[in-house]
Amino acid sequence: MGLIVALVFVGVFSTVALVIVALGPSNNTKVAQASLESALATESRQTREEILNLRKDARLSSIPWLNRKLLKFEIGPYIHNLLNQADLKWNASKLMLVSGICFFVPAYAIYLRFGTLLIGAAVGLALSFVPLGWAIFLRNRRFGKFEEGLPEALDLMVSAMRAGHSLIAAMGLVSRECPDPVGSEFKICFEEQNYGLELNSALDNMTTRIPLQDMKIVTTAILIQKESGGNLAEVLDKTSHIIRERFRLRRQVQVHTAQGRLTGWILTFLPVVLGILMYFINPQMISILWHRSIGIKLMWSAAGMTVLGGLIIRHIVNLDI
Secondary structure, eight states: OHHHHHHHHHHHHHHHHHHHHHHOOOHHHHHHHHHHHHHHTOSOHHHHHHHHOOOOOOOSOSSHHHHHHHHHSTHHHHHHHHHHHTTOSOOHHHHHHHHHHHHHHHHHHHHHHHOOHHHHHHHHHHHHTHHHHHHHHHHHHHHHHHHHHHHHHHHHHHHHHHTTOOHHHHHHHHHHHSOTTHHHHHHHHHHHHHTTOOHHHHHHHHHHHSOOHHHHHHHHHHHHHHHHOOOHHHHHHHHHHHHHHHHHHHHHHHHHTHHHHHHHHHHHHHHHHHHHHHHHHOHHHHTHHHHSHHHHHHHHHHHHHHHHHHHHHHHHHOOOO
16 A cells, blocks of 8 residues: 555656656746856856846947947937936937937928928928927926925835834835835935945935936935934925925916916917918918018028027026025
């Protein structure tokens, strides 16, 4: 009887083992094996670099010669930082390519339709800034979400530190509990701390990624407390209150300046809309503007004064708080 039980056990065990070997190692097994080989340095140099590569990809283009050219100009790193702040998975070369397409396609279409190169170039030049404007819009919207979520993140850090956690542990808690973009930015700062970067450098990097006045206030408060000592939880609590008051005052100013901002938008787009409507009503009358030299000069003058007036109104209604 015992021999039969032993044979059954050996048969079942062999069957299960064969099935496992046939299916191959699982993903967790592969990850654990790769980590072990990386730690023991038993794999090839190429495999080890793929596993242990913790560097950020700061290339401006996937094309080597174009990447070298963009690095020579100051606009390349600026566009790279802009795309990172907007959380766009693009690089500088892709943004330039899309801008070029937005320039040539409308310009060529208008030239084929109306036979006017100047108008086509002007429209193409205006549309070429649409991708850059979209990136700036996404960046400003992301910064707005960060400003709205920063006081709640500071309150969470205050609660964690009053419960006995350290500043780094409180930042880790914020990275796990708070939604993006607050959670993702604090997660980057928390991971930089774990990789051995100093607190001053990690906070400076965070301020570079999020160049907001509220974030600068928080960074300054933490660094001053680190140098002079004191109750950091109380400092962050007061900082959160100040940020909320600044946010409330900014909203109140936006309410009072809404009429001026609306006036600026109307005065900026009214000539363009009227010109398009007049073209559909009577094309021969409005086409005199780009068929005569005096008309072209008047169009350039009107465009310059319209842009200048819009910038002046924008400067008047935008108040620094």
